[in-house]
Amino acid sequence: MSANVNPKVALVTGCTNGGIGYHIADEFAKREYKVYATSRRVETMDFGKSPRANVQTLAMDVTSDKSVQSAVDEIIKREGKIDVVVNNAGIWMVSPLIDTTVDQAKNIFDTNVISVLRTSKAVLPHMAARKKGLIINIGSLSGQVATPFSGVYDASKSAQHALTDILDMECRPLGIDVMLVATGSIKTNIISNAAKSSGLPSDSLYKSFENKILGRLQFIQNDPGAWTAERFARELVNRADRPKPPKYWSDGGPAWTVYLLRWLPRPWVLSIVWKSLGA
Known part of the structure; x- marks a missing residue:
């Protein structure tokens, strides 16, 4: 790798071994970025087998104001700047709505939504001072077309x-780019906490749907169109490294199917999704 005297600096959240964030951090490092890979616990990240020495690991809990600001x-103390932030950390859960506890719902929203606000509040003043920067939020096709039991x-x-759409508009006068990524089916080596579930509560109203619900856990692995x-x-x-990154990008698995569904009347869409994933 050739020496880069002033490499771009990228911060990536949710970089547990084998996950999407891990591979994003590794890919930025291949492009000679100075990468700070973060996770709640440093020991969940191991870039030791990589020949790239430009990946540093930091502990950062995206549900903690103090932890995010500290990271x-x-x-900033080490590098003097942050050029790219990838908000990738997230929690997936498969469960009927009424079988989801309020604490579980709060934790999912704190990790998947409020964390984006936390990191933005921490990095935007530094990016705005330079009138330069890119924030990438890793969303999901499920944020566009809702599905039963998740x-x-x-x-x-x-x-x-x-939140990303609003952040994009509000960052325009600051000279900062914002990119929303709606992921389709992406295979990883991480077993979701949901996959460890022993099943539905014994008094669940959806016991007769249990096999269908638990089958959702294997949907991505069984999707022939899923990306690695x-x-x-x-x-x-490739897109983030362009002089002008796109505002929106979606691919992997059923991305084009979801794109087409969004043009149909909503009652039709809900009926199609229910017949495919619920009934």
Whole structure:
């Protein structure tokens, strides 16, 4: 790798080994960025097998104001700037709405939505001072077309999409770019907490749907159109590295199907989705 005396600096959240964030951080490093890969616990990240020495790991809990600000302050202290932030950390959950506890819902929204506000509040003053920067929020197709039995997750991604659109408009006078990525099916090596579920509560009104609901956990792995996390990271960084990154990008798995569904009357869409994933 050739020496770069003034490399761009990227901060990526949710970089647990094998996940999307891990591969995004690794891909930025291939492009000679100085990368700060973060996760709640440093020991969940291992870039030791990579020949790239330009990946640093930091502990950052995206649900903590103090932790986010501390990590950003540390990067600014070391590098003097942050060029790119990728808000990737998130929680997926498969459960009927009424079987989801309020605490679970709060945790999902805190991780998937409020964390974007936290990191933005921490990095935007530094980017605005230079009138330069890029914020990338990793959303989901589920934020555009809701699906049964993943309601709180879908609602959180819908809220994240709205927040990103607003952030984009409000960042324009500051000279900062904002990019929304609505992911389709992306295969990773991470087993979701939802996949460890022993099933529905014994008194659930949806016991007769249990096999269908638990089958949702294997949907991505069984989707023939699913992308690998490595491919997704490569395509994402290709776009992020452009002089003018796109405002929106979506691909992987059923991305084009969802695009077409959005043009249909909403009652039709809900009927199609229910027959495909619920009934």
